[in-house]
Amino acid sequence: MQSLRIHHIGYLVKKIEKAKQTFLALGYLIEQDTVYDDIRKVNICFLTRDGYRVELVSPATEDSVVSGLIKRYKNSPYHICYETDDFEADIARLTDDGFIAIDTPTPAPALGGRDVVFLSNAAIGMLELLRTNHPEQTS
Numbered sequence: 001m002q003s004l005r006i007h008h009i010g011y012l013v014k015k016i017e018k019a020k021q022t023f024l025a026l027g028y029l030i031e032q033d034t035v036y037d038d039i040r041k042v043n044i045c046f047l048t049r050d051g052y053r054v055e056l057v058s059p060a061t062e063d064s065v066v067s068g069l070i071k072r073y074k075n076s077p078y079h080i081c082y083e084t085d086d087f088e089a090d091i092a093r094l095t096d097d098g099f100i101a102i103d104t105p106t107p108a109p110a111l112g113g114r115d116v117v118f119l120s121n122a123a124i125g126m127l128e129l130l131r132t133n134h135p136e137q138t139s
């Protein structure tokens with residue numbers, strides 16, 4: 001699937017401020033400081049190092065989208081996000097290949113309102129697809 005490009009590694013954390021400070025001490029740089037995603041009820045920030053981008057995701061409320069996941073994963077990576085120019089077609093391809101969509105495409109405030117969707121597969125767990133930002137489509 002050549003259209004997929006790795007965009008970030010999603011990292012679930014209980015305390016985003018402590019996690020951010022720890023990544024900074026490891027030499028990461030803040031790409032985008034913490035923002036609140038009111039659709040998913042999570043706090044999110046992006047850090048980079050050596051060409052890699054890490055997304056810290058932390059539940060802001062008891063009923064956030066990751067409140068269940070964090071009990072299982074605690075503080076750890078939990079998804080790789082792929083950016084694609086072919087968003088709908090890739091969802092269809094992945095679904096044909098045995099992935100199951102676990103939500104519907106929804107704007108991500110922390111990513112400029114671009115659509116994301118999560119899919120899951122028994123062999124590798126969750127991945128996230130992110131619609132490429134076309135300048136002519138930004139609102």
Ligand code: NI
Pocket residue numbers: 008009010055079081128
């Ligand atoms: Ni992500």
